[in-house]
Amino acid sequence: MKSTPSIFCRFFIVLVITLSNHSLWAQVPGRQIHWSADGNAYTSIEQGDLVKTDIRTGNRTVVLPKARLQPVAHDQASPIADFTFSSDSSSILLFTNTARVWRYNTRGDYYLVNRTTGELRQLGKGRPSQSLMYAKLSPDSRTVAYVSEHNLFVEDVATGKITQLTADGTRKRINGTFDWAYEEEFGCRDGFRWSPDSKQLAYWQVDATGIRDYLMLNTTDSVYSHVVPVEYPKVGESPSPTRIGIVSVAGGRDAVPTTSWLAIPGDPQQHYLPRMAWLPNGSGLIVQQLNRKQNESKLLICSTTGQSITPIYTETDKAWIDAKDDPASWEWIDGGKAFVWLSEKDGWQHLYRINADGKKETLLTPGSYDVASISHIDEATNLIYFIASPQNTNQRYLYRTRLDGKGKAERVTPADLSGTNSYVISPNGRLAQHTFTNYQTPPVRQWVTLPDHKPVSGQNGLKINTMPKPNINFFTVTTDDGVTLDGWMAKPTDFDSTKKYPVVFYVYGEPASSTVNDVFSVGQNRLFNGDMAKAGYLYVALDNRGTPNLKGAAWRKSIYRQIGRLNVRDQAMGAKKLLAQHAYMDTSRVAVWGWSGGGSTTLHLLFQYPDIYKTGISIAAVGNQLFYDNIYQERYMGLPQENREDFVNGSPVTYAKNLRGNLLYIHGTGDDNVHYDNAEVLINELVKYNKQFQVMPYPNRTHSISEGAGTNLHLRTLYTNYLLKSCPPGPR
Numbered sequence: 001m002k003s004t005p006s007i008f009c010r011f012f013i014v015l016v017i018t019l020s021n022h023s024l025w026a027q028v029p030g031r032q033i034h035w036s037a038d039g040n041a042y043t044s045i046e047q048g049d050l051v052k053t054d055i056r057t058g059n060r061t062v063v064l065p066k067a068r069l070q071p072v073a074h075d076q077a078s079p080i081a082d083f084t085f086s087s088d089s090s091s092i093l094l095f096t097n098t099a100r101v102w103r104y105n106t107r108g109d110y111y112l113v114n115r116t117t118g119e120l121r122q123l124g125k126g127r128p129s130q131s132l133m134y135a136k137l138s139p140d141s142r143t144v145a146y147v148s149e150h151n152l153f154v155e156d157v158a159t160g161k162i163t164q165l166t167a168d169g170t171r172k173r174i175n176g177t178f179d180w181a182y183e184e185e186f187g188c189r190d191g192f193r194w195s196p197d198s199k200q201l202a203y204w205q206v207d208a209t210g211i212r213d214y215l216m217l218n219t220t221d222s223v224y225s226h227v228v229p230v231e232y233p234k235v236g237e238s239p240s241p242t243r244i245g246i247v248s249v250a251g252g253r254d255a256v257p258t259t260s261w262l263a264i265p266g267d268p269q270q271h272y273l274p275r276m277a278w279l280p281n282g283s284g285l286i287v288q289q290l291n292r293k294q295n296e297s298k299l300l301i302c303s304t305t306g307q308s309i310t311p312i313y314t315e316t317d318k319a320w321i322d323a324k325d326d327p328a329s330w331e332w333i334d335g336g337k338a339f340v341w342l343s344e345k346d347g348w349q350h351l352y353r354i355n356a357d358g359k360k361e362t363l364l365t366p367g368s369y370d371v372a373s374i375s376h377i378d379e380a381t382n383l384i385y386f387i388a389s390p391q392n393t394n395q396r397y398l399y400r401t402r403l404d405g406k407g408k409a410e411r412v413t414p415a416d417l418s419g420t421n422s423y424v425i426s427p428n429g430r431l432a433q434h435t436f437t438n439y440q441t442p443p444v445r446q447w448v449t450l451p452d453h454k455p456v457s458g459q460n461g462l463k464i465n466t467m468p469k470p471n472i473n474f475f476t477v478t479t480d481d482g483v484t485l486d487g488w489m490a491k492p493t494d495f496d497s498t499k500k501y502p503v504v505f506y507v508y509g510e511p512a513s514s515t516v517n518d519v520f521s522v523g524q525n526r527l528f529n530g531d532m533a534k535a536g537y538l539y540v541a542l543d544n545r546g547t548p549n550l551k552g553a554a555w556r557k558s559i560y561r562q563i564g565r566l567n568v569r570d571q572a573m574g575a576k577k578l579l580a581q582h583a584y585m586d587t588s589r590v591a592v593w594g595w596s597g598g599g600s601t602t603l604h605l606l607f608q609y610p611d612i613y614k615t616g617i618s619i620a621a622v623g624n625q626l627f628y629d630n631i632y633q634e635r636y637m638g639l640p641q642e643n644r645e646d647f648v649n650g651s652p653v654t655y656a657k658n659l660r661g662n663l664l665y666i667h668g669t670g671d672d673n674v675h676y677d678n679a680e681v682l683i684n685e686l687v688k689y690n691k692q693f694q695v696m697p698y699p700n701r702t703h704s705i706s707e708g709a710g711t712n713l714h715l716r717t718l719y720t721n722y723l724l725k726s727c728p729p730g731p732r
Contacts, residue, residue, distance in 0.1 A: 005223045010719040034083065039481055045080055047071075050092070055431050055447050064092065068118060081105065086141035090115055091157065093137055093144065102183055102672065110135040112147065112157065124148055124154055126160070134190040138198035143249060145192060145201055149174040152192060152203060154249045165201065165247050167256045172208040172231055179208045179240055181233050184673065185631035186274040187327045196282040200246050200304070202415040204273065208240040214675055217408030220699050230672045235626055235647070236283065239292060241268035244276055244285065246304055260306040264289060272631070274323035278531065279356075280336030281471055284308075287372040288324055289603040294635045297321040299358065303442055310360030310573045315345055319560035320635045325373060333379055333403060340364070340377060340384065340403075351386060353405060362405035370394060370550035378429035381401065383451070385412065385425060386409040393436075393550040394474065394486060395518045412453050417462075419518045425450065436462055439488070440469050472523045474516070476481075477581075479573035483545060486516045487574065490532065490539040492521030492731070495584075499731035502589030503538045504723070505575060505613075507605070509567040509635055510597035511559060514547040527593075536730035538585060540578070544570030561638050564625070564650025568604040575605075575612055591615035591727040593719075596674055596703065597622070603652035603663075603682070610660040615718060615726040619666045620674050620703055623682035625650045627675060656685040662726040663693040666715070668701030694722065 034043045051073045053059070069080055082095040092113045098105035110123040110132050118168030124132045127148045135146035137157075145154045150169030155162045166175040172580050177191040179272070192203035213229035235237060245259035264273070264287065275288035278303070279565050289298045299313040315321055324330075331340040333353070341352045341361075349371050351364040365371050371389035375398060376385040382403050389395045397413040398421060400501075413421045419438025426432065432450055437443040441464055447456040455461045471491040478484045492501055495568050506525070508515050523539055544567045545548055546559025559566050592613050594602045599621030606616035622628050625647040626640060633647075640647050648654055663686075667679040679697065686693055696718055698705050705715055 001721075014618050018065060018585065021530065029427070033424050033433065034085070035427050037183060038087075039426035040431065043083075043085070045083070046413070048456050050080075050083065054523060060460060064113065064115070068113065068120070069094070069645050071536065075523060080319050081108065084137060087135050087155075088141060091137075092140065092670055093135060095135070097130055101133070102180060105187060107131065107133050110144075112144070112329045114168070121160065124153065125160065125303075127153075134191075134192070136190075136194060138194050138249075139196060140198040143198065145194065145249070147192070150177070150202065152176040152247070154201070159303040164256055165249065166203075166205075166259070170209075172211070174204075174206040174208065176203045178204065178668055179231060181240070181631050182206060182242070182272075182673065183636075185629065186272070186323050188329065193276065193278055194245075195278055195436070196280065197249065200248055201428075202244060202276060202278060202285055204244055204276070206242045207239050209406050211240055214672075214677075216670055216672065216676070218670070218700055226276050227725075228670070232672075232675075233630045235628055235630050237630055238269040239272060239630060242273050243268060244273060246285075246289060246306060260304070262287070262302045262306040262309065264300065264302070264309055266276060266291075274321075275327060275330075277330035280332050286339075286453070290321065290323065293639065294320045294322075294631075300354075312356070313341075313354060315343060315430060317344070317557070319557035331374060331377055333377060340374065341443075342371065342374070347553050349550075351384065351401075353403065358645065359409040364401055364405050365409055366402070367409070368552070370552065372550060376425035376429055376432075377403070381429065381451075383429070385423070385429075385450075387422070391517070394688050396514055398423050398424065398432075398434075398453075411600070412451060414453060431456065431626065434462075435596060436464070437520045438518045439472055439474075439520060440466050441476045442467070474518070477542070477574050477577050479570065479577055481573055482568070482575070483570055485542045485544060485570060485574045486549070487540060487542040487578075488516055488522050491692065492536045493533045494529075496731060497584050499584060500586035500589075501536060501538045501584055501731055502591065502727050502729060503570070503579070503585050504532070504727065505592040505593040505605075506539065506541045506598075507571055507592055507601045508598040509544050509547065509594070509601040510563060510598060511546055511556065512550060512632075514543045514549050515541040515598075516543040516549075527719040529716050532729075535724075537727075540575075542571055542574045544568075544574070546570075560636060561643060561646045562650070563636055564600070564604055568601060568608060571601065572605055572612055575609075579612070586732060587612075589614065589727050591617070591723060593617035593619070593723075594621075600652055601666075604655065606663060607652060607655035607658045613661060615662040615723070617664045617666070617722060620668065620671060620705065621652065621665070621678060621682075623653045623678035626651070627678050627681075653682050653685050656691065657689040659686060659689075659691040659693065663691075663721075664696070664718075664726075665693060666696045666698070666705070667720070668698045668703065668705045670700035670707075671703045673703040 041052055043052045049062050050064040052061045057292045076391050080094050080096050084093040096109055098108035101107050108130050112121050114678040129146045129694050133147040135144050137144055142157055143154050152165040161529050169175045178188040182188040208231045211231045211233045212655045214232040217225055218228050219225040243261050245261045247259045248257050270292045277286055284304050285302045287300045295317045297315045298311050301310045338355050341354050351371050353362040372387040374386050376695040383400050384403050385400045388399050399409045399411050401407045401409045417436050422435045424433040432448050434448050435445045437524050444460045444462050474488050476484050546567045581586050590613050592602050592605050599618040602616045602618040603621055605613045669676045701707050
C-alpha cells in the first residue's frame, strides 16, 4: 500500500508514515520539486507565472509569464497541473485540463511551449480531449511519448509528426499504463520508460481480458440506472498476465512498429512484474518479478532483443516480499556497475550495495533497526542518505552512511528536532527541503544545506510554532499475551482522574499503515464536529503487530495469514489492559471507529469482543476478505485455494451474529476499491440474526466518500451525532 498525506486513500488517515513514505507521490503530477540542472534552484507556478527560485540567494525570476501559460480548453483558461523542461530548457511540456483515473488526475491535455518563439502547440492532435497520460520528453528532448486510450504514441517535437507504437489497446488490454490492481497495490501508473539513447521505449502491457468486471450501479445520474464496470481481480483469481516489451520509436514501413517482448520465464498468470528500468548503458532492462504469493522476488537482466534473461538476485520469505519502493527509478551507482537495494532478509529492513551481476553484495546499514526509505545517493561524496529512527519507531530522522559499506550510520537531523522529519534533497546533494512536525508542532518547512543541516545562508531557521498539548501523551502497554504496543491518548479538557470518561479508540490495524506516529494530527478526529477533548472524550490509538512500524520484519510479518485475528486480539487485549489500569476509563462507554482496513478492525472488535467495545462506527470496511483484490489480500493471507479457512476466520461477516452493541455502518455505493457488496453481505448476516444496527449508504461515492454537494458535512454530522448518542461524552 501507500502512504498518502492529506487525502483519503485505502484507509482514512490525516498523516501516515510507512516504510514506503514517499513512493506513492513519485508519479503523481504536480507533487515533485522541479529542480534546475545544477540542483541549486527550482521552478514553480506562482500566481499563474512560472517562476525560478535560486535557493541559495532567494532570487526569483519569471521564466514564463502567465499570459503564455494559459492553454485554452472548452473556452476556459485551465490551470497548469504540472510541467517539465526539456533537457536544454528550450521547451516546456505543460499538463492541464486534467481528469481523474482511480485516485489521481493523471489524464488530460498536454501542450508544448517553445521558449524562443513563444509557440504553444497541443500534443496529440486528433486524439480525444483529456485522453493523454504520462507524456514524457525523450532524454534528447526531440520526441514526446504518451499514452492515449490504452495505446502508446510518440510525437516529434520539431514537426509534430505522430507515430503510433501500439494498436491493440482496449479497456482491458492496456499498453503503457496499468489496470486497477497494479495501480492500487503496486503504485504502478506510468507504464513506459525511455531508453537512454532516446531510440526505444520499454513498456508494460496488462492483459486483463480474462478478469471479470465488478459491476457498480449508478442509479442517480439519469432516470434509468446504468452499469459502471470495473475490471477487478478478486482474491483467488489469477493475476492479469502482464508482459514487458521494447519498441523502436522510429517506426517503419508497417503502420505500427513491431514490439520485442521479453521472454520472462514462468506462467504470466502466476507472477507479477511490478518494477522495470533500463540499464544505464541502454543494453537492456532490469526487471523485478514476484511470484503470485509474493514471497519470492527475482531480479532479472533482460537483453533488448528480449530473448536473453539472466536472473541475478533472488530473495524468499515465509510471509511476503514487497515490491521495490520507488516504481519510477532504479538506484544505480558506479556507472551502472552496482545498485542500492532495500531488503528485510536479515530480519531488519537494510540497505545493500549489489553488483549489477548479483555476485557481490555489501550491507551498508548493519544493526538492529529499520531503514524506512532512501532519500538520496551522493556518489561524489560516497554517501547515501536515508530515513530511519532506531531509538523511537514513531519518529523519523535523516541519516547518512558510506556507499562502500565502511562507515557507520550518522544522524543528520539535529538532536533538538524530536518528531517526524522528511526531506527532498537536491540532485547535487547539497540542499534539501526539510519538513518537521511532531504532535505539538504543525508542519513547518525550511531549506537547509547538507551535510551540515544548516539553514541556507540568509534564510531563517525553522519558525516552530509549538502548540502545547498537555492532554496528549504517548505510552506503551503490555498485554497479557506479552505483546508491548505503542499508543497515544488524548485526555479531556479539565480532566479529573477521580471521574470516569468515555473512551473512543481510533483503529487501523492492517499492514498498509499505522496510527501511532509523532505528527501533529495525533489526538485529532476530522470526523468529529467540534473538539473531542472539550466534549469530554478520552481518545486513544494503539498499533498492533502487523502494522508497518520500524520494529523489524518479525513484528510486521507476524500478521501473515492472521488478518482479522492477531491484529484484532492485540487491539482488544491492549484496550482491556488500559481499561484495567485506569479507573478513569468508563468501561460502559467504550467506542471504536476506523475506515477501510480500520473499518474491518472496528467490526471485528465489536463482534469478537462485545464485552469491551459497546459502540462501533465502521466506514468502507472489507466485510469479507474473499471480496477484496488478489494482490493485496493474497500478499498477506496466502491463496484461498490453499488456506481458505484463514480468509473466512479473518472476515468480519463470520462474527456478525455476535453483535450486542451499537453499530453504525457507512459505505459508498460507488466504491471501486472496497466494493459495496461487502456492505450488503454484512447487512444480510446481521438481518439473519435479527441484529439491530444503523446503516448509511452514500450513493455513487467512492472509497473516500468525498464526492457530491454537502457530503463531507453530512458525514461528519452523522458520525458526531451517532457517537454523542451511543457513547455519551463527559465525566461521571
